[in-house]
Amino acid sequence: MSHTQIQTVFKGTLIHTPAKDKLEVLENHLCGVNQEGRIEFIEPFNSEKGKALLDAAKSGEAVLVEMDETQFLIPGFVDTHHHAPQYPYTGTACETPLFDWLNKYAFNYESKFKELAFARAVYSRQIRRALKNGTTTGLYFLTIDLKSSELFVELLEEYGMRGFVGIPSLDQHGSAIYACDTEDAIRDVEAFVKSTLDKKNPLVTPVVTPRFIPTCSNKLLQALGDIAERYDLPIQSHISESIAEVDFVHQLHEGKNDAEVFNQYKLLNNRTVLAHGTRLEDPDLDILRDRGAAISHCPLSNSYFGNGALSVKRLWRHGVKCGLGTDIAGGYSISMLSAIRQAVITSRFLEVARLEEDKTADTADKNSHQLNYKEAFWLATMGGAEALGIHRDVGSFEVGKSLDALLIDLSNFEDNQSLENPVELFVYDTIEDAFQKFIHIGDDRNIKETWVQGRKVRI
Numbered sequence: 001m002s003h004t005q006i007q008t009v010f011k012g013t014l015i016h017t018p019a020k021d022k023l024e025v026l027e028n029h030l031c032g033v034n035q036e037g038r039i040e041f042i043e044p045f046n047s048e049k050g051k052a053l054l055d056a057a058k059s060g061e062a063v064l065v066e067m068d069e070t071q072f073l074i075p076g077f078v079d080t081h082h083h084a085p086q087y088p089y090t091g092t093a094c095e096t097p098l099f100d101w102l103n104k105y106a107f108n109y110e111s112k113f114k115e116l117a118f119a120r121a122v123y124s125r126q127i128r129r130a131l132k133n134g135t136t137t138g139l140y141f142l143t144i145d146l147k148s149s150e151l152f153v154e155l156l157e158e159y160g161m162r163g164f165v166g167i168p169s170l171d172q173h174g175s176a177i178y179a180c181d182t183e184d185a186i187r188d189v190e191a192f193v194k195s196t197l198d199k200k201n202p203l204v205t206p207v208v209t210p211r212f213i214p215t216c217s218n219k220l221l222q223a224l225g226d227i228a229e230r231y232d233l234p235i236q237s238h239i240s241e242s243i244a245e246v247d248f249v250h251q252l253h254e255g256k257n258d259a260e261v262f263n264q265y266k267l268l269n270n271r272t273v274l275a276h277g278t279r280l281e282d283p284d285l286d287i288l289r290d291r292g293a294a295i296s297h298c299p300l301s302n303s304y305f306g307n308g309a310l311s312v313k314r315l316w317r318h319g320v321k322c323g324l325g326t327d328i329a330g331g332y333s334i335s336m337l338s339a340i341r342q343a344v345i346t347s348r349f350l351e352v353a354r355l356e357e358d359k360t361a362d363t364a365d366k367n368s369h370q371l372n373y374k375e376a377f378w379l380a381t382m383g384g385a386e387a388l389g390i391h392r393d394v395g396s397f398e399v400g401k402s403l404d405a406l407l408i409d410l411s412n413f414e415d416n417q418s419l420e421n422p423v424e425l426f427v428y429d430t431i432e433d434a435f436q437k438f439i440h441i442g443d444d445r446n447i448k449e450t451w452v453q454g455r456k457v458r459i
Contacts, residue, residue: 012067037454076136078384
């Protein structure tokens with residue numbers, strides 16, 4: 001491909017995790033992005049090829065984005081579980097038991113989205129806030145209202161975000177103000193799928209979304225499995241997320257676990273993403289592995305509503321894919337950085353408990369639960385991409401992939417004495433130190449630019 005087809009060239013440091021156990025730091029590199037938003041080349045800029053490419057960019061054939069020594073490029077975050085209409089009450093009601101929380105807050109609030117002006121105001125701010133915090137791809141639950149859900153798709157297009165979106169289906173055990181007749185639920189799901197596919201926007205994908213098993217009749221579960229199969233669609237739901245939920249499913253389905261029920265109704269495929277999973281048993285994990293389904297680890301909301309903690313390392317040992325989710329508003333932060341940090345903290349508590357129980361165990365052995373920050377960052381990027389089946393397109397920096405990226409800026413915002421920047425760098429800090437500081441103490445103030453499909457998005 002000729003240089004004239006290169007649209008943007010980034011010059012500086014690229015950092016990503018192409019594998020779970022590998023943090024790759026590419027200092028003094030060029031990353032060229034073509035007009036389709038795909039990475040055309042990644043080259044050291046002091047190589048002969050790199051010098052020629054840099055000369056071409058400087059001659060005006062491409063926009064040159066030069067990063068200084070306190071800046072670097074990372075892949076955009078992939079949030080694999082997020083309830084967009086719950087954004088307004090994020091940070092409240094975290095002390096409420098799950099089923100009370102659903103009835104008092106979630107269902108009540110989601111019913112308000114029939115008001116399109118209200119829906120537009122909330123969804124616009126939610127999308128902008130997610131982008132500002134570095135989420136370039138989101139897997140979203142919307143509401144049962146078709147019109148406001150179609151509006152959300154329009155807003156994703158307007159802001160240029162990559163989104164997987166679904167109307168949550170429920171026809172039983174909801175609430176008096178938030179429920180659907182079975183036939184209406186089926187009709188609206190198919191209408192939403194068709195309207196979204198008709199837009200032919202490669203950044204937005206409809207998702208079949210049974211809210212969770214207790215709120216779906218057998219007839220609805222069967223219909224949703226059929227729709228997913230007919231249109232070859234991703235699927236999202238919740239799975240084995242609390243003791244009460246698991247017991248309820250046992251009552252409704254003759255003692256079966258969630259994974260067995262999902263499997264029975266063809267709702268497990270290689271693009272199924274199921275949130276939480278804190279109560280999954282080994283046979284459940286075998287089913288998920290065999291069907292290629294993934295878990296969205298939501299460590300913040302699990303701490304409040306999950307009656308347990310999820311071990312990501314246990315999932316990996318069983319061969320089950322895993323991404324990371326904010327779970328707004330069960331989780332109180334829209335930032336994937338918060339999810340990364342909490343994932344590491346959760347894993348350490350699980351490991352402490354394991355070592356207390358087995359005095360012969362060691363953190364270095366094969367049964368360890370402990371994650372490090374590199375593995376948690378992988379979950380938030382490549383792990384999420386794998387869960388959604390888009391890992392060949394996003395999640396890391398590789399020639400041919402789309403450029404979904406964040407330009408991180410750790411420079412002092414005003415002068416060397418400014419305390420505005422949450423991250424402070426000192427003379428002996430390496431670039432790896434700078435990256436680790438961003439992961440642990442950085443925030444949206446350090447995200448200077450957000451890019452999706454090679455385009456800097458408007459926030």
